[in-house]
Amino acid sequence: MTGVQNTGGRRAARSDDDTRWPFLLGVRHHGPGSARAVRAALDAARPRAVLVEGPPEADALIPLAADPDMRPPVALLAHAVDEPGRSMFWPMAEFSPEWVALRWALDHDVPARFIDLPATHTLAWQGEEDVGARREPQETAERAGAEGEPAEPGTRARADGLRADPLATLAEIAGHDDAERWWEDVVEHRGAGVGDPFAPFAALDEAMGALREAEDGAGENSRDLVREAYMRLQVRAAQKEFGDDGVAVVCGAWHVPALRRRTAVAADRALLKGLAKVRADLTWVPWTHRRLARAGGYGAGIDSPGWYAHLFGAPDRPVERWLTKVAVLLREEDRIVSSAHVIEAVRLAETLAALRGRPLPGLAETTDAVRAVLCEGSDVPLALVRDRLVVGDVLGEVPAGAPSVPLQRDLDRLQRRLRLKPEAAERELELDLRGETDAERDRLLHRLRLLGVAWGEPAVSRSGTGTFRETWRLRWEPELSVRVAEAGVWGTTVRAAATSKAEADAVAARGLAEVTALAERCLLAGLADALPTVMRILADRAALDTDVGRLAQALPALVRSLRYGDVRGTDTGALAEVAAGLAERIFVGLPPACAALDADAADEMRRHVDAVHGAVGLLEETAADATGGAAGEGASTEGGRHGRGLRGRWREVLRVLAGRERVPGVVRGRAVRLLLDDGQLDHEEAARLMGLALSPGTPPAGAAAWIEGFVGGGAGGGLLLVHDERLLALVDGWLTRVPAEAFTDVLPLLRRTFSAYDAGVRRTLGELVRRGPGERAGAERAGPVPRGYADGLDTERADAVLPVVRLLLGLDDGRGSGGDGDSEPVRAGTTGPWEAGT
Template sequence: MSVHLFGIRHHGPGSARALAVALAELKPDLILVEGPPEADELVALAADEGLRPPVALLVYGTQEAEKSAAFWPFAVFSPEWQAIRYAVAQDVPLRFCDLPAAYKLGPRVAKPELDEEHFDPIAGLAEAAGYEDAERWWEDVIEHRSDGLSPFEAVAEAMTAVREQHPGIRYDLIREAYMRQVLRAALKQGHERIAVVCGAWHVPALAEPLPSAGADAALLKGLPKVAVSATWVPWTHGRLAHWTGYGAGVASPGWYHHLFHAADRPVHRWLVRVAGVLREQDIPVSSAHVIEAVRLAQTLAVLRGRPLPGLAELTEATRSVLCEGDETRLALVQSRVVVGELLGEVPPDTPAVPLARDVAAAQKRLRMPPQALARDLDLDLRKPLDLERSKLLHRLRLLAVPWGQPQERRAGKGTFWESWQLAWQPEFAVDLIVASAFGTTVAGAAAAKVAETAAEADLPGVTELLEACLLADLAEAQPAVLDALNRCAAMDTDVVHLMSAIPALARTLRYGDVRGTGVDALIPVLSGLVTRVQLGLPGALSGLDDEAAKALAHALDQVQEAVRLLTDRLELRDEWLATLLGLVDRPDVTGLVGGRMLRILRDEGRLSADEVQIRLARTLSVGVPSATAAAVVEGFIGGGGLVLVHDEALLGLIDRWLSELAADSFTDVLPLLRRTFATFAAPERRTIGQRVRNLGGATARSGSEQDDLAGLDLDRVAMVLPTLKLLLGSQSE
């Protein structure tokens, strides 16, 4: 009987190549690999060509109170993956020998003790070798080796020396005690050649002579367990770069993938690949560029005493030669090549919760394969396929699986279009497991979660849920949300809260027909909310501080937009504007809110331009404090600068008020007005400036306007006027 210990670095291409050679020479009859024993039954799936790395073993708690999870990721250049592939190809039994995840996910061993600091053995060895960078030392010694010699004896010797000074933290000692128990059991079963593939740090703890079995049992005694299940899930190179679940993250998975596959002339092949990526973006890169980049990388390696150019040298050569110093181009290379985003695949018969299977089936049915790289998707909701895609994305967002992120509309105009950005993350597998507590299908789980959330949400939250139900087509959840909405509306006395609930309801009612969903039940709810707002608004206007005034002014805009949106469907506009008209002249109304109401009434035609000017002139008179007047101006013009462009008398009124302010008052109000004017579009600000410059110079202005109009063909202008009246909604003849 013999035990062969292969100390590797997780995700190390040099370790992976050396291990593949060593296993072929040894021909073991049993392979033990550092990993969760709960996944032993999943090893056979590695023989399926549909299981393509990067993938990860996912072990998760199955009880509601134990919704924790852990991942063990593998890339094609991971030594453990090479061991698994050898085992299934040669029909050699393989077992995982690390501490079971049932213990790891338990409360007492999930993390190392807080007062214990984990020693980095690679950093210690690199320092002893005179290297400042541990990654560079490991690459030079292990990953870049091409002489075919096995590194495992040297690694074991080095780790033994290190562990004499740093025996390990308690968490490592517990794991190693379990590994030794698995090893002893394998020896008792009579296996002749046992290959143990584990992190190099653990090799000394598994070498002969082993501690007594009783000592190991004492370390493991009393550890709490949780119920768990295991499966394979797709992983990505990007997550390999950032994943630090067991200290195995690598910063350049694309580079390591290249090193594993390109044993012959890796430097040349790498730079050729970089050049190809740049050319795809129409960046001119010639073969001469590649040749010079190779020379520069090799020269840098010689100057630094490295056996082969590493990623640092190749990056500098890429920046200087291929990218010509452009950091934007280098960032593209970093994303596409150095990280080399890649999403793995798992076969259809991989164990999964029913909800995850339903998502996978929907992705296939709707032709939306998950991808690691972000991609844009424009949906036309008039098309059945796009409508179903939209429903799926909205339902997943309700389940806290944000596969799609809504974007500003790019394609087409109108309510029939949606724009999304899709990027699948491996962690969504865990999110789906957590969400499976609500149901076995996406629609059922989303509806159940919405109903549960609505029971505890406040009024704005409930209205957002109601809108989400529309977008996700969850008609079965609407009754529960409507009940919650009625309850919240009846109990909420905050007028601003009531007002903030109206816009979402209005959008739901207005755009329901776009998706073919019935929303008539919302009509009495929305009408009741608007009525309550009208009754409560008079009492909410007085005694407001600055923040409360801003919130109320914003809420007025929201309600006004909602009422305007539903003009052709509900008779709310007249009563709403009548309420504002009855309040706008109250002396206790805060300036910001009064100015906002005045602007709404002017835009809706309830106050003429002369009536507005009279009120503003009264406000901007000498007897009114400058701060109050400035607040009214901010509220009035905060809705957009076009009113100043088209109403010269109003512009002159505000200009005279500013011109007549005392120096100290002008200094006080200037920041407020500057903030307001900063919200205007650049053309608006430019036009207002031109208008102000011409104020007081009527002759010059008239001449300028006459010059502008002199070249117009009045007959052709007359042909445009009917269409212009239609567009502007003018009723005059």
């Protein structure tokens, strides 16, 4: 295709046989070499109109590509108006040939249009497929740009053995086993403006034509045929408007032979007759390099979008510039990388390229050089280079003037006001809920999660455990734009949409636990308008549910919700009555529910007992806080009396569980432990109950389960045995009496019990067992006594910590501990001022 010359900035066509209009520029989607070639060809041809593969409904959005605030990667998003979840994307990066063609047309005041099949039909096709996953149009119609592979569900292998990937087929014909590397050598590493600007397209046109002829119709994709018929009609219409020699077409190389083919207009229109339709809306949305990667599931993806962006943007010396970027990244990660490392890596990459017969070092050569020199042979930092640079986390931006659903506009406004900028890279956000801005950020993120827009995920805070702290892990993915469009059916603002969604979810909830979790989420999100509906349904479900396990699962979430009023200022009065009623029903139903359980059910019930115990404690504290005093100060309100009454009722339930033989050992043991921790059981009684549970008449498996309940779970059980040698002696004595034939049966349970302890606790227990628990210190004891475990009180060591204790308790008068002789240090074992109650 050499029939165009530039003379004085005007286009002139030579009259040789290779001059064929329209100019069909077959490209590989997201190929920097194709993008440079398209720009050079358009500069040489100077067409009057540029046609680009894409949905024609987006023609009105093309001018936004020239907006200064539009920064690729971006994507055209099409979604069905009546079903926003049905959507498609047409992604474009800075190095995408389609994007380059659009920008060239806008920069030269040349009309640009999209000519692919309208989104109204492609979205209808997607509905017919009835698949759950959203697909990009290239994934459903052509897998990879120049490859143009039909990817229809059920596409069968071609009878002649032609591989489904035309690019791989061309590479194989050329004697290469790596299609990506072959494409880099023949296209991506070509410099802009080298030789004839139309030669690459002519060669690719001929190659694709040969491949499609080899198919002989056996592997033709029916939807490709429809799309190509529509494109031909659009090309004819453009030629009629701008002249036969004034139109350039930029499309996937697979389609070029079909667009070149001469067919009757009536035949093309017949293929388009009767196509299904849906109402569609289109807009621009931000995209990311990570979503352009083939590893992300994108059908037209590439292996290295970050590398391709670098190749397209580097003005010169791409290898040196790339390795410099790698060095900067590794230095930021505290790796020792010097300028000498970079120089040596460049030399190695160039040597590898020469040995492999490549025109320039490609990604393979630079990666080998980075591994050998900059990473010193380690694949660990190399994985970081691939993630951050080869793929990358670049997130595009779309101008505020781009069309969007009202909910998206409200979200954009909130993001700007709260200074929460969407970013592709994952980051942590620490929030202090005592501040109004952070509290609003927290409510926004919770509301979005309730709407299914998972921009943030709650994380464990590293800066504290107070209820006023919350940590989020944020990461914006392009698919979230679709989620926002889907959520638009619930309302025009984030708050209104979240309220409507919460009410609908409450009505549709199947179980009590779902409604309870929803109530918790409503409180976190500050949705006071949704709470009446949710609480009404919660009360109804709680009254009807008879499963103690489900009630026990629901109570902790309810009680946690009661605590949110402290920081978030939410009225949780209605929750308190529901929680109290739920607790009473658990108290009545728990003992019968614990009878005749197998091992798995017993372990699950033990977890329920733990959860209820913690919930009842929080419920009592909440009631005491509401009355303005502690539980023991005789608060007069009904809420305070009710909360403390629940705690007493729960202790009675624990006593019933601890003494009932039909209750599994793991539950009985946990009930005894909880009573002991609460001070409702002295150590003598705990030792008696343990002795009964570990008596010779108890089966070894049942005794081991009791031990698991009493000291298992890692909740301080190891320290209890360390400091109470009588209990340790009982466990040790029982273990030595277990028959050999039963020992292998109880060993897994015992291992699970003691493996949860910290290493230091296990080591101390081993030392105590070695010297014999219960033995008194004396001449009989062999070996040194571990520090802190002598029989007598070491008053000298105790006195050493008293100044610190006085300081922590606020009892230090500033004179130190006896520093001036006027103050007498409190001796260990005597009554200090805090012990006397002063």
